[in-house]
Amino acid sequence: MLFDISNPGLRLGLGLGLGLQDQSQETCMKSHEQRQKQRQSQKKKIADPRNKAHPSLRLGPPHDDANNNHQVTKTDSDEYFNFHPHASPPSSVSSFFNSSSFIKRERDQLAGEELELEVEKFPSNLRVADLDQYGYSKKKLRLTKEQSAVLEDSFKEHSTLTLTLKQELAKKLNLRARQVEVWFQNRRARTKLKQTEVNCELLKKCCESLTEENKMLQKELEELKSMKTALQGPLFMQLPVATLRICPSCERICGGSGATTNNGSSPTTITTTITTLLVDPKPPHDHHFYKNNYGKSFVNTEESK
């Protein structure tokens, strides 16, 4: 039985000796559920001490879809890396063992990319740390700058992969199709995360702006309230009459000299205007009314429409 370990540089397949023939073909036909069941049964098998009896290991090179078909023994690894200077050490070996995910995803098998690693050479409880003694590095894959650049360029053109493009990139970069696929998935996730952060910043700024505006409006409200109080109290009587006038458009009292109405008739009496102001305390529709007193605290409602 063959298991593929995701590894661009060194392909490991685990032969678990489950008595199944041509698993890669067979697995193609299995559903997720079936595959999961298979995984679990395979895990059980691995954990079974009886399977420790004949550990064996065989390493294969990265046989990307087009040209990596031969298998090498683990002693070939150095030669392999010499031959493939960009090849990375078995990146997924650690995850593979540490997470107990002894079963390579069938997806890779579907792509016909499985590598063979006959697990019989390993004890069933093998851990990453133990791999060194078998001559395996537990280093993680890092794509080279060249590989990343090509993938980035491709991503800029299309953020999603077509089958053809995936295979082309895999061949070009000496990676497996699955690795190209994963890179695009992670790249999309990073893009989305960045966008989320940008949106978050925008919302923060918006929130701050609204808070500030709210403060200003609260302040203006307080000022209006205090002004209203002043007009009701004795202080009002001390205001110079000349500073009060009627707004021409709304016929309400305002500060400033002169007193006219919007229709040119005689000025409204202060008492009636005050009554109007108190009964209908809504702010004047045209804020030029208070502009001189409060500056830009008031927005001209005519302009803001």
Added chain:
DNA sequence: GCAGTCAAGCGGGCAC
């Protein structure tokens, strides 16, 4: 030592 980055695994959902 620790936080950040990134390749990769896993499970679930969806479209065909």
Added chain:
DNA sequence: GTGCCCGCTTGACTGC
């Protein structure tokens, strides 16, 4: 049923 994508997570690696 299959393949693809996404969200979440893990673990190796890196820079401080």
